Amino acid sequence: MPTNKTFTMIKPDAVADGHSGAIIKMIEEAGFRIVALKKTQLTAERAGQFYAVHAERPFYESLCTYMSSGPIIPIILEKENAVADFRTLIGATNPDNADEGTIRKLFAKSMQANAIHGSDSDENAQIEGSFFFGNVEQF
Numbered sequence: 819m820p821t822n823k824t825f826t827m828i829k830p831d832a833v834a835d836g837h838s839g840a841i842i843k844m845i846e847e848a849g850f851r852i853v854a855l856k857k858t859q860l861t862a863e864r865a866g867q868f869y870a871v872h873a874e875r876p877f878y879e880s881l882c883t884y885m886s887s888g889p890i891i892p893i894i895l896e897k898e899n900a901v902a903d904f905r906t907l908i909g910a911t912n913p914d915n916a917d918e919g920t921i922r923k924l925f926a927k928s929m930q931a932n933a934i935h936g937s938d939s940d941e942n943a944q945i946e947g948s949f950f951f952g953n954v955e956q957f
């Protein structure tokens with residue numbers, strides 16, 4: 819069975835509120851294998867690099883402040899159809915629009931503090947995973 823990878827981050831609000839364990843449990847129960855995982859904290863500058871695609875958006879500065887406000891847990895995951903299945907598992911960006919039972923419906927506080935990130939393409943999963951992990955950590 820072919821598998822592929824996606825990248826996720828448990829965001830500062832969810833880590834600070836003690837939801838990391840429950841979120842990782844949901845991810846594993848949905849059939850994802852953890853390839854690489856760590857706890858770290860972004861500077862505002864590195865958060866800005868990660869979200870550079872949003873640099874012109876009005877929420878960019880606030881997003882960088884929020885994403886550097888506390889520890890995060892970046893994770894590389896593997897599963898068949900990983901990117902699309904993970905986006906389904908986390909739910910819509912705005913928790914008000916997220917389906918029942920999704921990670922964001924359960925744990926997100928707002929459109930910005932929405933508990934978790936999920937890559938939106940195989941290409942971005944590769945780029946984002948490499949932002950946090952070296953080859954030696956990806957097995």
Ligand SMILES: Nc1ncnc2c1ncn2[C@@H]1O[C@H](COP(=O)(O)OP(=O)(O)OP(=O)(O)O)[C@@H](O)[C@H]1O
Nearest residue numbers: 877881910911912929930931932934935936937938
């Ligand atoms: N209108 C907004 N106001 C505040 N924050 C926002 C807004 N839109 C997006 N964000 C924040 O920026 C992140 C990236 O936005 P994007 O549109 O790429 O959403 P996404 O693909 O669902 O989220 P992610 O990339 O984190 O998985 C969102 O997850 C959220 O934290």
